[in-house]
Amino acid sequence: MQFPLRVVSVERSLFEGDVEFIVANGADGELGVLARHAPLMTVLKPGPLKIRITEGNEQILFVGGGFLEVLPDRVTVLADVAEHADEISVERAEEARRRAQEKLAGTIERAEEARRRAQEKLAGTITAAEEIEFQNALAIAEARLRLARTRRT
Amino acid sequence: MPAYRDIVRRIDSIKNTQKITKAMQVVAATRLRRAQAAVQATRPYAEKMLEVLQTAGERATEYRHPFLMRREGKRAVMILVTTDKGLTGALNVNNIRVATRYMREHYPDKEEYVTLGRKGRDFLLRFRRNVIADSSGLPDRPSIATILSAVAVALEEYTRGDVDAVLLCYAKWISTLRQEPVVRTLIPAEIPEREKDAGPRADYIYEPDPESVLDALLPRYVETQVYQAVLENKASEYSAKMIAMQNATKAAGDFIDALTLFANKVRQAGITTELMEIVGGAEAMRAAG
Numbered sequence: 001m002q003f004p005l006r007v008v009s010v011e012r013s014l015f016e017g018d019v020e021f022i023v024a025n026g027a028d029g030e031l032g033v034l035a036r037h038a039p040l041m042t043v044l045k046p047g048p049l050k051i052r053i054t055e056g057n058e059q060i061l062f063v064g065g066g067f068l069e070v071l072p073d074r075v076t077v078l079a080d081v082a083e084h085a086d087e088i089s090v091e092r093a094e095e096a097r098r099r100a101q102e103k104l105a106g107t108i109e110r111a112e113e114a115r116r117r118a119q120e121k122l123a124g125t126i127t128a129a130e131e132i133e134f135q136n137a138l139a140i141a142e143a144r145l146r147l148a149r150t151r152r153t
Numbered sequence: 154m155p156a157y158r159d160i161v162r163r164i165d166s167i168k169n170t171q172k173i174t175k176a177m178q179v180v181a182a183t184r185l186r187r188a189q190a191a192v193q194a195t196r197p198y199a200e201k202m203l204e205v206l207q208t209a210g211e212r213a214t215e216y217r218h219p220f221l222m223r224r225e226g227k228r229a230v231m232i233l234v235t236t237d238k239g240l241t242g243a244l245n246v247n248n249i250r251v252a253t254r255y256m257r258e259h260y261p262d263k264e265e266y267v268t269l270g271r272k273g274r275d276f277l278l279r280f281r282r283n284v285i286a287d288s289s290g291l292p293d294r295p296s297i298a299t300i301l302s303a304v305a306v307a308l309e310e311y312t313r314g315d316v317d318a319v320l321l322c323y324a325k326w327i328s329t330l331r332q333e334p335v336v337r338t339l340i341p342a343e344i345p346e347r348e349k350d351a352g353p354r355a356d357y358i359y360e361p362d363p364e365s366v367l368d369a370l371l372p373r374y375v376e377t378q379v380y381q382a383v384l385e386n387k388a389s390e391y392s393a394k395m396i397a398m399q400n401a402t403k404a405a406g407d408f409i410d411a412l413t414l415f416a417n418k419v420r421q422a423g424i425t426t427e428l429m430e431i432v433g434g435a436e437a438m439r440a441a442g
Contacts, residue, residue, distance in 0.1 A: 006197075010199075039356060041205065041358070
């Protein structure tokens with residue numbers, strides 16, 4: 001029994017079609033959706049979104065957080081940053097994690113330097129938000145890395 | 154009267170400029186098409202998000218998220234979208250003028266700016282406006298991540314209670330010939346009412362609950378609006394640039410025509426003078442002989 005699924009991010013549409021079963025990383029843990037699931041709205045945490053189109057035909061998307069909406073006749077995923085798992089290589093994920101960590105480490109130094117320049121240039125005010133952003137980036141990169149590793153083994 | 158050679162040199166130089174403006178016009182036309190496709194690509198997400206917001210909002214009637222609360226004060230932060238590069242006609246000037254005027258009229262107590270685009274940033278800094286964050290030098294198809302930190306600063310300013318509203322100004326794309334600066338209020342957020350004939354609303358199970366779904370949705374909603382504005386501003390930028398370069402190419406053509414006419418006159422005048430001299434010389438010789 002299949003149901004229509006749509007996965008969209010702000011930048012593009014990632015998946016559209018009929019599927020049998022999906023597994024998402026919900027706010028309260030993993031959650032599977034089959035056809036005729038009760039209507040549901042949940043927040044998603046960063047992690048893989050497994051899509052089974054038919055028996056033996058599976059796809060994995062990476063979702064960096066978002067929302068999952070289950071309606072009686074269709075399912076929609078609003079993904080924050082989503083990409084196909086095949087597009088993620090271990091090297092790239094590793095690289096992204098390293099970059100995120102470097103940025104995080106450099107934030108304190110740069111914050112101090114930025115504060116000095118704050119009057120004329122505006123970088124000083126961004127640092128707090130930047131730190132949050134980098135922490136998010138780090139969390140996402142690590143989740144990706146885990147995913148990339150599991151796929152390799 | 155200038156020398157004939159100098160005028161010809163001038164014409165050649167204008168021809169070179171014309172080649173450049175023509176090339177820029179073609180490039181802008183191509184990029185315009187790409188920018189429009191990028192705007193289109195955000196639609197499904199934005200529409201779905203609005204739908205979910207509306208249904209979640211109906212469910213959580215008791216709950217008032219701070220982003221939905223109207224505050225009385227007259228302090229605001231304006232997110233100003235402009236281009237990074239010039240040669241776009243009056244596009245940026247219009248955006249800046251509309252944004253600063255709106256702020257002065259409606260939020261005179263405190264004006265703060267977050268800029269997305271070098272032109273707006275440089276202008277506001279030169280006039281000593283209070284720019285609190287900036288994210289400029291965006292690529293043609295920026296990912297949403299590139300604007301998030303700037304938007305986060307604006308939201309934080311509101312959450313801390315330092316401002317009473319968050320506004321957005323960008324150039325709305327109407328047609329290739331028309332782009333209009335518009336000001337939108339992001340916070341307090343206005344969620345348009347659901348249409349009556351939209352069918353029965355979905356009765357969800359909310360996990361964990363409607364309030365936390367709303368909490369997570371509202372900042373995304375604001376970010377999405379800013380992201381769409383950035384993309385639409387790109388489309389406006391390339392439209393304006395295309396028209397500006399088309400005008401420049403035409404003006405160069407007119408200039409070349411006028412100068413060519415002038416060059417011919419100068420050359421003819423030279424020939425006439427030379428003839429007069431020869432005839433004059435011959436007459437003088439005959440008179441003497």
